[in-house]
Amino acid sequence: MTDPLFARSTPNPAGYRDIALADARPHLAAVRFIDVRELDEWNGPLGHAAGAELVPLTTIPDAARVWDKAATYVIVCRSGARSGRAAAALAQAGFTTVYNLTGGMMGWTDAGLPVVRA
Numbered sequence: 001m002t003d004p005l006f007a008r009s010t011p012n013p014a015g016y017r018d019i020a021l022a023d024a025r026p027h028l029a030a031v032r033f034i035d036v037r038e039l040d041e042w043n044g045p046l047g048h049a050a051g052a053e054l055v056p057l058t059t060i061p062d063a064a065r066v067w068d069k070a071a072t073y074v075i076v077c078r079s080g081a082r083s084g085r086a087a088a089a090l091a092q093a094g095f096t097t098v099y100n101l102t103g104g105m106m107g108w109t110d111a112g113l114p115v116v117r118a
Helices: 022-028 059-066 081-092 104-110
Strands: 016-020 033-037 072-076 096-099
Touching: 016 022, 022 096, 059 081, 059 104, 072 081, 072 104, 081 096
Parallel strands: 016 096, 033 072, 072 096
Antiparallel strands: none
């Protein structure tokens, strides 16, 4: 089976691919959607996407030790910067299918998509 996100994404020199929200959204239920913000941001004004997993950026190396390196991961943060760093770390650790959601949760809320708040 081919990765449906691959053709719609852009390669990043750090070894992962950048993907726009419009291209990733239809496929998020079929991938691991990892939010790398802090708990206060997860529960804050931007909220978080239903189905996302909270794994703060500083905990990615430890958490990823037990993750399947062949699975597909879409990483999100507030704007796309921290998630890019997390995606790069995962790619460097040997993960083969990692995407950075460009625009992050700011783009998500700007698009009027539903969010979960504490």
